[in-house]
Amino acid sequence: MAEIRDTHTVVDEVPVERRTVIEGDYPPMVYERRGLSGGAVAALVIAGIIGAILITLLILNTQQRNQDAELATERARADAAQRAAAQAPSPTQQPQPPVVVMQPSQPTTVPVPVPVPTQPATTPSTSSTSSVSTEVDVTTKLLDDADLRTHPINVKVDNGTATLSGELPSEELKARAERIASSVKGVRRVKNNITVKSE
Numbered sequence: 001m002a003e004i005r006d007t008h009t010v011v012d013e014v015p016v017e018r019r020t021v022i023e024g025d026y027p028p029m030v031y032e033r034r035g036l037s038g039g040a041v042a043a044l045v046i047a048g049i050i051g052a053i054l055i056t057l058l059i060l061n062t063q064q065r066n067q068d069a070e071l072a073t074e075r076a077r078a079d080a081a082q083r084a085a086a087q088a089p090s091p092t093q094q095p096q097p098p099v100v101v102m103q104p105s106q107p108t109t110v111p112v113p114v115p116v117p118t119q120p121a122t123t124p125s126t127s128s129t130s131s132v133s134t135e136v137d138v139t140t141k142l143l144d145d146a147d148l149r150t151h152p153i154n155v156k157v158d159n160g161t162a163t164l165s166g167e168l169p170s171e172e173l174k175a176r177a178e179r180i181a182s183s184v185k186g187v188r189r190v191k192n193n194i195t196v197k198s199e
Helices: 038-087 122-144 171-182
Strands: 153-158 161-168 189-196
Touching (some): 038 122, 122 153, 122 171
Parallel strands (some): 161 189
16 A cells, blocks of 8 residues: 655744835926817817808998998988989079160050960979989889899980890890889889990
8 A cells, every 4th residue: 555645834924014104206297299189170170160151241241331321322322412403493584675664755565465374393303303213213123133233234214214225145034124124113114224244
């Protein structure tokens, strides 16, 4: 039979000296990344788009103000013309030649001319005032059309007849100008002298 030996090793623990731990103050390490992050690039792109939109709106606003100022100037000019026409003095009567009476030896009858009342001058003045007002209304309507405002169209109104003249690039715009002019109050007939010249 085999003999079984049991061996044990006993280790005596030797106390180890205690070491003191010294804590040091080390600055924290900060890693800097060079360049822009994706979020910063996106923010710059969005800011650029917003800036472009604001500049475009500012330009459009300035153009609209200029057009409004031109229209206001034209209306003021037409109002001044209306006031001037309304305040124009009525035509004066033709002066009558003086009557000379001579003392004859016998009394005689001398005919004395009696002044004839003249027609009031309000009819022609009112007619010219309404023509000027109608011209302004037709011109304003033509300027309100986006396609027609870029082409100068001359408008003259006389006794309800609006005469249009100028140059347009198509027959369609010529017909549109005539329709717009005929839609204005006070225009009974439209004489369209606009020539068509393709650009």
